[in-house]
Amino acid sequence: MxxxxxxxxxxxxxxxxxxxxxxxxxxxxxxxxxxxxxxxxxxxxxxxxxxxxxxxxxxxxxxxxxxxxxxxxxxxxxxxxxxxxxxxxxxxxxxxxxxxxxxxxxxxxxxxxxxxxxxxxxxxxxxxxxxxxxxxxxxxxxxxxxxxxxxxxxxxxxxxxxxxxxxxxxxxxxxxxSLRHNNGAPLTEERMYQLCDECLSSKNLKPLMRALGEAFTQPAILARCFQGKIPDESSNCDKKKKCEKESEAMCSSSDPDKDVDSISGPGLDVSSCRRALQYLSKVPSEYYSSALVTALTTLAEHLEIDLRITKKISMDDAVNCFVIAFEVPDLGCSDYLEIALPALCHAAEHLPLKGQAKLARVWAYECKDSLRHILETLQQLITLRVISTNYTRDFQVQDDESVTMATKLMKIVYYANMLAGVMEPNSLREEPIVIANQFDPLGDALDHLYPLSSLKNTKHAQPDDPLAIELNINVLDARKPYLPFEEFYNEPLSDAIEMETDFTNYKTELSNGKKFAFLKYPFILTAATKSLGLYYENRIRMYSERRVSLLHAVVGAAPSMPFLRLKVRRSHIIDDALVELEMVAMQRALDLKKQLVVEFEGEQGVDEGGVSKEFFQLIVEEIFNPDYGMFTYQPDSHTMWFNPTSFETEAQFTLIGIVLGLAIYNNVILAVNFPMVVYRKLMGKKGSFEDLADWNPDLYNGLKDMLQYNEDDLQEAYYQTFRIGYRDVFGNNIFHDLKQNGDSIFVTQDNKKEFAELYADFLLNSSVATQFAAFRRGFVMVTDESQLGALFRPEEVETLVCGSKNFDFNELEKSTEYDGGFTAESQTIKDFWSIVHSLSLEDKRKLLQFTTGSDRVPVGGLSNLKLVIARNGPDCDRLPTAHTCFNVLLLPEYDTKEKLEDRLMKAISYSKGFGML
Known part of the structure; x- marks a missing residue:
């Protein structure tokens, strides 16, 4: 070696x-x-x-x-x-x-x-x-x-x-x-204290620098540093003889490296290592930072050679080296971020799968306090590279190894962060929904002539990450990570990525793994950036279905139907929409993956996106109306929930799931207010006790108080049995036994946890099992071939469906473009924004509805809306108009601010329907 x-x-x-x-x-x-x-x-x-x-x-x-x-x-x-x-x-x-x-x-x-x-x-x-x-x-x-x-x-x-x-x-x-401390022997906590004190008192840097250099350049030495003390096991004669033999070998040999390699220590004491290196931070960093950067760079090179070529170092020793290296305090010099840290990230890539899993577990269980430091250091490296590098078509961010290797190492930190937090059992899973592949003989025959059409029946689902399998971990089980998931987002990187290239690499990597794609590491990307990747995938699917339909028409097998076309009446929008979608689902479910085109009967609106937005808004308003009886309103959380006593058929809940899936598929934001547990269940995780917190806060707090009640008189204080009661939509009381003969089983200190879990399982799972299974089936019929579950966490899916909750109209003003003679300095434009910023939230929603066809904020905030304000002639009495398909507001150049405000408020208050524009 x-x-x-x-x-x-x-x-x-x-x-x-x-x-x-x-x-x-x-x-x-x-x-x-x-x-x-x-x-x-x-x-x-x-x-x-x-x-x-x-x-x-x-x-x-x-x-x-x-x-x-x-x-x-x-x-x-x-x-x-x-x-x-x-x-x-x-x-x-x-x-x-x-x-x-x-x-x-x-x-x-x-x-x-x-x-x-x-x-x-x-x-x-x-x-x-x-x-x-x-x-x-x-x-x-x-x-x-x-x-x-x-x-x-x-x-x-x-x-x-x-x-x-x-x-x-x-x-x-x-x-x-005289400066060769211990002749290359491993560092200990006590020795580090002694070296630092000596450096601070005598200003003699050499002993400290030499000791750090000896330890941090050789993996064989560093892996044995900061070992835990060997326990005294006098009763175990074999271990005692082994320790004596190893001690004798160490004293008789003159080769320090060989001595170190021959001793199998008791393991790394992470706490001792952290204390020692934190004590090192008392010494001014300029005394040792340069030497330590050089040593860490050399260490990384040796680790890479040992892991990739010679295979001499053991997995445990390599893991110990990485743990110690990332416990080093902030060196405060650019060379660490520019040289040493990229080298360490590159070496970590060569850790075997089991070594990566062990490193994640060590960081999770023994280095919790260091997770933020490790994450912030990697984020600094990525951000520094992104903002300081001028990427071109020939050298894109995906080609920057400093960024890609840091991202790969961050994946280990990501899983460690979940393990360090609150995890739920991975047994709480919804039953999988399997959508049978529809056999299309003509489409299969055309695959030989037109390979693009083969996309329609191909499942491009991302395989489970090998490291996640090794750790037996799933993001759905992470109830509360140690650090918020949002801290893993890197916005400069997300902004720098050319999603067309990354999406192509992503699809290529799923097949042969030769291209690096950040979509394979979705934790580092913002929801807005990932939504763009999902948009590309859905558009490719729509294009493929359109080509298949046209080919069918060419050979005379079927009439040309390149779009999913719905023709509805405003007065009967629910009946018309559900009937047409049901027919499509029964005849050929693959047609649901065509581009949606909506036509309102009797209106001359050509659907370029705006008509579909209004269609979804109107259908959601009616479906989720409590008078309709399919969903109930939760007053405590202001959310909608499935009505367990609904008279509607399963088919209607399936069709509502299709509507939700179509909204995501067609990039339309809906005004739905589901609790988070719905999105967790859609992704495949059953509801649990903690999900009651945002489903019914009062009930959750009451059960929480009971669980925290430790007195012996719990039975008398609460007088609660395993029989619960609730009301249906008509106000009738309904009782349910959580266990057999539940009315005779009282809640005690011994079974109170079981009661809370059964109560939550009934409310969130069992009582609505039929309705939710049908709803989820409809949703999966549209999204089964999508990367939705691979790219987005449940919280991000909610943002994808409902949009952002940040109504920052200052962002909208900064991103707005002007046309037809208007500029940001035009008096009419200045008056317009002055009026807009003074509006109430409800009126701001109406303005968004009027100009874009939806009153929701897109994923990523209003800065992503791309509003255009165009001059529509000189001063006149006409109201402002809008092209909702293209987010264009046509605004006459009114003479006064008062006239502008009057016309604008009238326009946004009476904006339903489509006319000749």
């Missing part, structure tokens, strides 16, 4: 020394894990760090050697061929050897001289020879990629800067051996 590591590291150093900042993007693949691509400043820092590390290695090799008395490297003090040099002479010679790309014996000669065996033999020489051969071969390959091997001015500048930094410590190199 050492020889391979040397070869890779020397290759990277050679490349860094022979490349310049202008070639950084092209060298991205040759420096995995580092911050490459756009931005010459980052590349220069990486090259400078690599050059500095190599020069230090040459420096200590010339002075101290590799520790192998049989070494035949004439540039190594251990070989006997190298002349004795003063520290200053060694520094100058080290720079010359760096230019010559001279041979290096050991992977870290500047830290700990070591050998590959406890006794020096010919194998050490063979190792050096093999390493030298690999170094030369690797350097030859690099020179082939970068033909210019001569020393460039920029290289000289970097070497001079590095020499200046190295010279600060050269004059006191005589104390070098």
């Amino acid at each position: 050492n020889s391979k590591g040397e070869s890779d590291e020397a290759s990277r150093g050679s490349e860094a020394s022979s490349s310049n900042s202008d070639t950084a993007p092209s060298n991205k693949e040759n420096s995995p894990g580092l911050c490459t691509g756009a931005g010459s400043t980052t590349a220069d820092r990486m090259k400078r760090a690599a050059a500095k590390q190599l020069i230090e290695r040459y420096f200590y090799q010339l002075l101290d050697g590799c520790g192998n008395p049989n070494c035949d490297n004439r540039y190594c003090a251990s070989s006997g061929e190298a002349r004795n040099l003063t520290p200053n002479e060694a520094a100058a010679e080290a720079i010359k050897l760096f230019y010559k790309e001279a041979r290096l014996c050991d992977s870290l000669p500047n830290k700990v001289p070591r050998t590959e065996a406890s006794t020096c033999d010919s194998s050490a020489s063979a190792t050096c020879t093999e390493t030298n051969t690999k170094d030369k071969a690797s350097k030859k390959d690099k020179r082939t990629e970068s033909p210019s091997s001569s020393t460039s001015p920029s290289q000289e500048n970097k070497a001079e800067e590095t020499n200046a930094e190295t010279s600060q410590n050269v004059s006191q190199h005589d104390d070098y051996r």
Whole structure:
């Protein structure tokens, strides 16, 4: 492993020394894990760090050697061929050897001289020879990629800067051996306290820096740092003998790395590690931040090599290294975010699946207090890269490895965050709804000629994430995550993504996994960005169904029906809509996935989106009217719920589910007020006790008080049995036994939790099982092939259905465009916004209804509405008009503000119906 590591590291150093900042993007693949691509400043820092590390290695090799008395490297003090040099002479010679790309014996000669065996033999020489051969071969390959091997001015500048930094410590190199704390032995909490106190009191930085360098550069050492104390088990003779044997081996051996590797410690003590590293933050960060950044970068490179190539490091050791590395306090320097952190993220990608799962569990159960720090650090890295990089068509954000690797690591944090919070049993699942594939012989035959039509019967459902399966976790079970899910959103990234590209990569990744797509990591994207991806998918589906219909018509198999066309009467909108949808569902359910076109009988409105919006609004107003009897109103939560005693058939609830699915499918926002439990149930999670909080707050608080009542007289205080009562829509009392003979079973301290769970299960699941199953079936008939469940959490689905609740008309004003001669400085426009901002919320809703066809705020807020105000002639007595399909408000240029307000209020108050526009 050492020889391979040397070869890779020397290759990277050679490349860094022979490349310049202008070639950084092209060298991205040759420096995995580092911050490459756009931005010459980052590349220069990486090259400078690599050059500095190599020069230090040459420096200590010339002075101290590799520790192998049989070494035949004439540039190594251990070989006997190298002349004795003063520290200053060694520094100058080290720079010359760096230019010559001279041979290096050991992977870290500047830290700990070591050998590959406890006794020096010919194998050490063979190792050096093999390493030298690999170094030369690797350097030859690099020179082939970068033909210019001569020393460039920029290289000289970097070497001079590095020499200046190295010279600060050269004059006191005589104390070098006294500064090797524990000879590379693992750090402990007590040792960290001692080093920090010594640094603060004497201002001597070397002991602390040397100890951190020794620990944080080698995975084998770092994995054994901050180990828990071995318990005293005198009764276990085998363990006692094992400990004695290991202790004896440690004392008799002269190889620190081998000693560390040979001891299987009791495990990482995360609390001890956190205390020690928090104590480190008392030392000014400028004392050690640069050295620690270099050490962490080296650590990441070694971890990547060990995990990806040599497979030498164990999974547990690798996990320990990542846990310790992310416990490091804020270093307060840009190099950490630009160099070390991307390298760590790149190395973490090579953790095996079980290692990722273990890291998630350690972070969840032992590092809760660090989760926010880890998340914020990754968010800073992503945001910094996004706002500082000028992405182009040839280099998009999906190609930026610093961003993509940080996103992959954030997925582990995302699952750890759920595990660290309140999780519910994964057994509370709704029965799956299976929609049988409708056989379409003609469509199947046409697939051979027109492959695009094959989309209609293909399930593009995203497979379950392997890490989620390994952790046995589902976002639906996360009742309350440790950190709010919203903290995982990265808005700069969401704004920077070209959704057309990401959606294409997403579909490609589902099939072969070669493209990176942020839609595969939906937790980092805002609901507005994901809704755009869902919109593209639905539009592709509509286009596919339209082509199939046209092909059917060409061969004479069926009349051309490219759209789902509904013709309804305003006076009988429920009857007409439900009858037509029922016929479509019975004859060919796939027609529900065509683009919806609505026509109101007797009106000349051409549906380009606005007519459909009004159709959905009118049908929702009637369906959810309590007088209709299908839903009941919950006065405490101001929400609608299924009527368990409804006289309507299951088919009508199915058709209402179809309406809800069609609204999402056609990108229409509805004015429905369901409690959150409805969306959780639609996604497949049954209602539970905690869902009562927003379904019926009074009932929830009453049950909560009972559960928290700890006195022995609970039975007398509440006098509650397992028989409950409720009223139907007609006011009749209905009783139900939660258990057999429930009227004779009183609630006590022993069974009160069972009572609360059964009560909630009856109200939210059992009592409305028939109605909800039919409703969900209709919803699934439209959305079964959609990525809705894969991309959106229940809370986001509610936003998708109902829109945002933030009526910020200042955002609308900023995003509005003007046409026909109006500008933002026109007096009529200034008067218009002055009037709008003074309106009540109800009147603002009417204005939205008038201009867009819906009184709901779109996902992402009013800034996404894209309203256009166009001048519609000079001053006149006409009312303002609107094209709701295109969100265009036609506004005459009224002379006075009073006249504008009068005409505008009349227009928005009487806006039902469509005329000739």
